Amino acid sequence: MMRILSGDLPRSRVLAILLIIIAIGLVAAPLVFPGARSLNVAAKVAVFVLLVASYDLLLGYTGIVSFAHTMFFGIGGYGIGIAAARLGATWGNLALGLVASLALTLAIALVIGLLSLRVRTIFFAMITLAVAAFFQILASQLSDFTGGEDGLNFRLPALLQNRLVCYYLVLALSAALFLVLLRIVNSPFGRVLQSIRENEFRAEALGYRTVLYRTTANCLGALFAALAGALYALWLRYTGPDTTLSFAIMIDLLLMVVIGGMGTLYGAVIGATLFVVAQNYLQDLMQLASGATAGIPLLPSLLHPDRWLLWLGVLFVVCVYWFPTGIVGRLRRR
């Protein structure tokens, strides 16, 4: 067990129980909660745990704020989507699409990193925001290639057309990649990243080439995001701007990382699960609350199901101020 978790145990009984419940829930989801909706939620949780964990590598472990993370998520998705829709649904084509998208991801992440990671946090955040916006436009403009705003629907190889097989493939790969990320952040390399986050000047004085480390972290984060995107595309059998590239997903990601807990990958698990479940079921709850308060002015519109993001936004701000280590940090302190 220690080996699998790279020696990074949850260090809190409540957290450990929560994690076990989530893991069991994900594995048993198709059996326990039948129906397309709950399976969709479970698959989204699996993919977003990986995506959020890869973002945490940047934000929580290295202290880099990137707004281009969904861009890489999208590149991964489009890699699979374009290969499957334009070339045909064979395993070879999927692999080709994946490799091409990973290569593109690596190239872009390397260029952005080398050009703008030398300077300050804010500058990097602004540049990545601009590049991501540009990429989003590019994807909708090159509609012959990417399907534009409508995105791409595609078929998968026969084996993956079976939803159960596909689900377990996505789950297994997400889990495996998550464990790889856990290995990375607990390696000496991960320690250096954390030292850069804590005190860049000092890390540099100790002889670490901080730009090199940050660029590597940026590339790794981007590659894992692209892999998550590929898995999500496999699950949805669809790739489009709204499911992968949109800025709304970037905001969701930020919420998940911060609420779950920055600087610990278990935070990604908790954050992503909480968020995706809230996204799908909180609205039902708010529908009830909104109906119950129908007579009172303003309250019903504040509790309107479409306003669920408002409450998560408030929670986000509260987390940044008072619980910078998020839910996991809280649980561990006990």
Next chain:
Amino acid sequence: MKTDWLPLALIPLLALAALPLVSTPTWLTLTVAGLAMGMMIFMMACGLTLVFGLMDVMNFAHGAFISVGAYAAASVLIAMKGSMQAPSLAENLMAMAPALAAAVAVAGLLGWIFERVVIRPVYGDHLKQILVTMGGLIVVEQLIHVVWGPDMIPLPKPATITGSVLLGDAAIERYRMLAVLVGLAVFAALWLVLNRTRLGLLIRAGVENTEMVESLGYRVRRLFVAVFVAGSALAGLGGVMWAMYQESVSAGMGMQMMVVIFIVIIIGGMGSVGGCFVGALLVGLMANYIGYLAPKLALGSNILLMVLVLLWRPRGLYPASKA
């Protein structure tokens, strides 16, 4: 200090470079359109760059002020629909004046609250600033939905300012001329305040070296609040102008503009108002020329411009002196 004319010369140079590529009337139309767009972007961006220069705070929620200003003005304009559609210019302006005032007031007020509640606890911590202001943006955007409803609100231009005038063969939209005038007025006012008043002197000194100004006994904090409120108010003003130009208001419009605004600020040199002005005009012109010549490339033109400028001057056109 010697004035650095080179970046300023870029604007006519860009305009002249486009001249041989299109016919003269078209060029005139495009140039005015570009200038108008640039002026509106400048109004939205200048507050943000000044706040950054003065207090080293990058407010990612600046776009929220743009939207809120536009919504506030839209409420006023919808209430005064009659005078907006009246065929007399005076009456139209009578309707626009309170709308603009409402935008400025509401956005300024929101800015004041925002500075107190959201930004004050996170001075000096960039990571938290980015996160918290992002969170603030989400909350404000959602609150707009609560107050004004989730749908896009149509916002027609005033009756006498729609349509265009013919200048030779070139058709020039009246509204664009108005936008250029308002933008120039804002720039002139800002320039005068910054360069000809004591307050402006303190602000510029604060941008240059905050600690020194503080040690001379001035409260830079208070100055900063004033600048923050003024910047938010200007963002609101720019928001209305932009919304009327687009003829619609939506909660997401501020966030959409943020990308362009960031590019302008980076091009201008973060913290410099003059650089922001030049950057905004360059972006506006470039977007219009390229939008006409090669529509497919139009949306990437900003990025291209940014890369070119940064290759020439890695810290922007007019780097503010704080590193």
